[in-house]
Amino acid sequence: MTDRRRINGPPGGTRPAVYASLLQSATGAADRAQRQRQPTDLRKIFLKTGLIPSASGSSYLEFEPSASLAAARANPKSLIPPSSALKLACTVHGPKPLPRSATFSPNLVLTTHVKYAPFAARRRKGHIRDASERDLGVHLETALRGAIIAERWPKSGLDITLTIIEAEDDRWWGDAPDSHDASWGMMNVLAGCITAASAALADAHIDCLDLVSGGVAALVSEDMTGSSGPPRLVLDTDPAEHRSIVSACVVAYMPARDEITELWLKGDSSKAALEDDDKRPGHEALIDGAVDAARGAHTVLGQAVRESIARTVGSA
Amino acid sequence: MAASLPSLAIPGQRLGPASSYSAGPGTHVQQSSIYASIAGPVCLDPAQPKIQAKATLRVSRVATSKYQTRNPQAGAVAAAQPKPRYNTLPAVDSIVLARVTRVQKRQVAVSILVVLDDTPSVGADPSRTASDNDNVASILTSAANPENHSNTDELRFQALIRKEDVRAVEKDRVVMDDMFRVGDIVRGSVISLGDQSFYYITTARNDLGVVMARSEAGNMMFPVSWKEMRDPLTGVGEPRKVARPF
Amino acid sequence: MAAQRQASSASQTPHLSPAELSYLYTSLSLPKTPIRPDGRSTTQFRPLTAESNILPGTNGSARIGFADGTQAVVGVKAEVEKTTVAADTLDARGLFQQQESPAAAAGDREAQEGLGSAAVSGHGSWVQMSIEIPGFRDDDALPVFLSEMLRESLVGAVSGSGGEDMAGGLKGRLVINKRWHWRLYIDVLLLSQPLSYPLPLLSLTTHLALLSTKLPKLKSQGEEDPLFDDDWAAAQYLYPRSAPGSTAPVTTSQQVRPPVTLLVISVADNVIFDPTREEIAVADAVLAISVARDGGHDGLKLLSIRTIDPPSRLTQPGVPNSENVNMLANATSVDDSAAGGATAVNLATGDEEVSGVWRPRRGGAKRSVLARMVKTVLRKGGVGEEVLEGLEGVEVE
Numbered sequence: 027m028t029d030r031r032r033i034n035g036p037p038g039g040t041r042p043a044v045y046a047s048l049l050q051s052a053t054g055a056a057d058r059a060q061r062q063r064q065p066t067d068l069r070k071i072f073l074k075t076g077l078i079p080s081a082s083g084s085s086y087l088e089f090e091p092s093a094s095l096a097a098a099r100a101n102p103k104s105l106i107p108p109s110s111a112l113k114l115a116c117t118v119h120g121p122k123p124l125p126r127s128a129t130f131s132p133n134l135v136l137t138t139h140v141k142y143a144p145f146a147a148r149r150r151k152g153h154i155r156d157a158s159e160r161d162l163g164v165h166l167e168t169a170l171r172g173a174i175i176a177e178r179w180p181k182s183g184l185d186i187t188l189t190i191i192e193a194e195d196d197r198w199w200g201d202a203p204d205s206h207d208a209s210w211g212m213m214n215v216l217a218g219c220i221t222a223a224s225a226a227l228a229d230a231h232i233d234c235l236d237l238v239s240g241g242v243a244a245l246v247s248e249d250m251t252g253s254s255g256p257p258r259l260v261l262d263t264d265p266a267e268h269r270s271i272v273s274a275c276v277v278a279y280m281p282a283r284d285e286i287t288e289l290w291l292k293g294d295s296s297k298a299a300l301e302d303d304d305k306r307p308g309h310e311a312l313i314d315g316a317v318d319a320a321r322g323a324h325t326v327l328g329q330a331v332r333e334s335i336a337r338t339v340g341s342a
Numbered sequence: 343m344a345a346s347l348p349s350l351a352i353p354g355q356r357l358g359p360a361s362s363y364s365a366g367p368g369t370h371v372q373q374s375s376i377y378a379s380i381a382g383p384v385c386l387d388p389a390q391p392k393i394q395a396k397a398t399l400r401v402s403r404v405a406t407s408k409y410q411t412r413n414p415q416a417g418a419v420a421a422a423q424p425k426p427r428y429n430t431l432p433a434v435d436s437i438v439l440a441r442v443t444r445v446q447k448r449q450v451a452v453s454i455l456v457v458l459d460d461t462p463s464v465g466a467d468p469s470r471t472a473s474d475n476d477n478v479a480s481i482l483t484s485a486a487n488p489e490n491h492s493n494t495d496e497l498r499f500q501a502l503i504r505k506e507d508v509r510a511v512e513k514d515r516v517v518m519d520d521m522f523r524v525g526d527i528v529r530g531s532v533i534s535l536g537d538q539s540f541y542y543i544t545t546a547r548n549d550l551g552v553v554m555a556r557s558e559a560g561n562m563m564f565p566v567s568w569k570e571m572r573d574p575l576t577g578v579g580e581p582r583k584v585a586r587p588f
Numbered sequence: 589m590a591a592q593r594q595a596s597s598a599s600q601t602p603h604l605s606p607a608e609l610s611y612l613y614t615s616l617s618l619p620k621t622p623i624r625p626d627g628r629s630t631t632q633f634r635p636l637t638a639e640s641n642i643l644p645g646t647n648g649s650a651r652i653g654f655a656d657g658t659q660a661v662v663g664v665k666a667e668v669e670k671t672t673v674a675a676d677t678l679d680a681r682g683l684f685q686q687q688e689s690p691a692a693a694a695g696d697r698e699a700q701e702g703l704g705s706a707a708v709s710g711h712g713s714w715v716q717m718s719i720e721i722p723g724f725r726d727d728d729a730l731p732v733f734l735s736e737m738l739r740e741s742l743v744g745a746v747s748g749s750g751g752e753d754m755a756g757g758l759k760g761r762l763v764i765n766k767r768w769h770w771r772l773y774i775d776v777l778l779l780s781q782p783l784s785y786p787l788p789l790l791s792l793t794t795h796l797a798l799l800s801t802k803l804p805k806l807k808s809q810g811e812e813d814p815l816f817d818d819d820w821a822a823a824q825y826l827y828p829r830s831a832p833g834s835t836a837p838v839t840t841s842q843q844v845r846p847p848v849t850l851l852v853i854s855v856a857d858n859v860i861f862d863p864t865r866e867e868i869a870v871a872d873a874v875l876a877i878s879v880a881r882d883g884g885h886d887g888l889k890l891l892s893i894r895t896i897d898p899p900s901r902l903t904q905p906g907v908p909n910s911e912n913v914n915m916l917a918n919a920t921s922v923d924d925s926a927a928g929g930a931t932a933v934n935l936a937t938g939d940e941e942v943s944g945v946w947r948p949r950r951g952g953a954k955r956s957v958l959a960r961m962v963k964t965v966l967r968k969g970g971v972g973e974e975v976l977e978g979l980e981g982v983e984v985e
Binding site for chain 1 (some may be wrong): 683690711712722727732733735736740741743744875889890891892893895897901902904905923948951952953954955958959962
Binding site (some may be wrong): 121122123124126129130133173175179180181182228229231232233234235236237280281282283328331332334335336339 | 344350352353354355368370372377379380381382383403431497498499500535537538539
């Protein structure tokens, strides 16, 4: 049954035409997002707690935009941004009573929701959580449950909700997926989620063993062919800045105890190019790299929590 | 030794060796060191010679501006006005204010509005708790437990006052309808975490019981005895299990 | 709610008392020679029965039953699908050329470079996996987490040197030509309520089903629309394997095998494989480690690691005797600081480990522990190889 009174658009989704001349500027190697940082340099993080008054704890986290994104914003050549920078908000509600139907629990019952805003990624996400978002929720829950001292909160539930306002790309937007393609952006998102959730938990005064922070490291190979040439270890990767990510790892790490509560590693880490005297297997080097990145995030996290405490003490 | 303590702590920060302090709320022990587990001002409660040998280190949830009380000479916990507090769960022995939601023959269901400030010692200083009667209203309206400000009972902890926990004497002659009415504000003491859905509360003490109630006519009543409250306008008395008013 | 809680930790916590948990933990953490409740060694798997090719309507199928009665059935179905390059994966190089020589738009060069590597190396979304577990909705966390975990290692398995057939791993194998590809549906059915964390069962069954999966033989050539041989006997294995009984040397591509995901726990200094539900309940750390055999070198290749929330964090703590006496004594004496007193006592005595008294596990795992767990799986002649060999032995006719 078609609507004959109006001129309707095509039934399926369409995208605006992108003209080749527009793209030309983006095709040159110079316009491709390039990593300007050293392999061990981390992006700056903006983290602030207590922005949502109705929640018992909240935080907002933002990664520094990459150099090419900043340049493109200042001096736009194309309608398409070269990369994106992570922005997310976290709220903690509770502790609150468990629903009537729940069974007795001597510990805090943690529920985590990770949701991409529909406009977070280049491709629109629906309002219903999809498999990857649920997957992230489970990862986050594992990471936090190891840090929370759950027996201090019997019979209560804690809801942690993360809204991803801007997500990281899985690869440079113009690249077709190659054989190493996977959702690498998700790993950066998870690391950000862990750090933000940890700040929100501290803001809500939930007992934790330590501020747990997230970090990402990856093995990347830069050359065109992708597979030849040993991949290098890079901390805090922005997937849009690399030709091909071979393997990546995200950890949730507690510096005070030197313990990992969550580890997610994927990809082939066997061919890492390490220093000659480095006898570690690739995956261990990758985990150590991610831990170093997490230590970096922890300094920001600690400072943000201190600031929020100083604020409440000062205002009291 | 107290000088080496930081004034503010963040979770995971080492505060001191477990050999010289004992760990209080807001801290945890790991490998014989005391670490903070929440962010907040560090307090040092002096050792009480009879009970414990070591001073108790704790991280306060209360954002008092007087966090310098960690100095042992400054005495016990500063008796400050109710400050914003975060996420206090009812625990055994804590005093709560609760609203009656349902009166049944054998028990009364209440929903907990506020977990009152840690009173240093209920038995030793009952006059102090009693004086809370005057500021019940202010406690209820202050941002004591921010998360309790939502209006739904679903989001509050539910509790039961069983018939045998209403008063200490003549337990078998208790008639629930003469003790509580729906809407009364009750001060009670938590006796058990209870089952999956209810805490258990007792009012079997002189200072516990109904602290605020409205009459049938809808006016706020004043207490006249341990078992009666009266409407100031109509002059009609109603039976209640009244908390000691003075 | 209850289902959600189960889902997140490794499986529903068995109803064991703190005393039982402590006993189990102590016997599993004995240095060098842990004692498992069923008498297995640390690396021994539970006995299982396996058969493959049981469903005629599928391209490949398998069934595995554990001795405890849990069974899983996996069916693999393949469909031919047209390859579309999504609009947001415009290959810039292709466009560039298109602009230079518009006439060549439909030409060979464009076809080679324009469609780009997507059509050559395959795409992860071509493998679809769904897991059905009784008692769980299919959007519950557990099935979603499990299927993501299994799929991730499947499509992530890229062999750098696996010979021509398996160059791009499973993804590459699904490419028919530049315009057509296979779409693989892997449907996993758990036939009973999971008694232990179902990951090893599902992973082994999926592995076996993929080993037995056959795709019809392609008759068309090059960039033609695909046409297949309708003789099922001529069909080719998805993962090439040597004909049974043949003595021909095994080529490198025949060594490429689908990945398996192993569940490994650590208890104190011990690393334990194929844990039962009771054993997981006391674990310090639970890892799911995916490995596969790569064509090139003969060792195993690590594909992915994921930590799984150990349910030991949700258990009830035991009460040491000292604390018990304290409580009795305290009841009569003045309690030290009213409401805070209860927790203070708990903390002061409870945070120290009292031997023989169960404390729920806290915190994470040390890096050295994780490294040791991975090493035990990957070692030459280690558990990973043993499992793969065992599965290879399952008759596929």
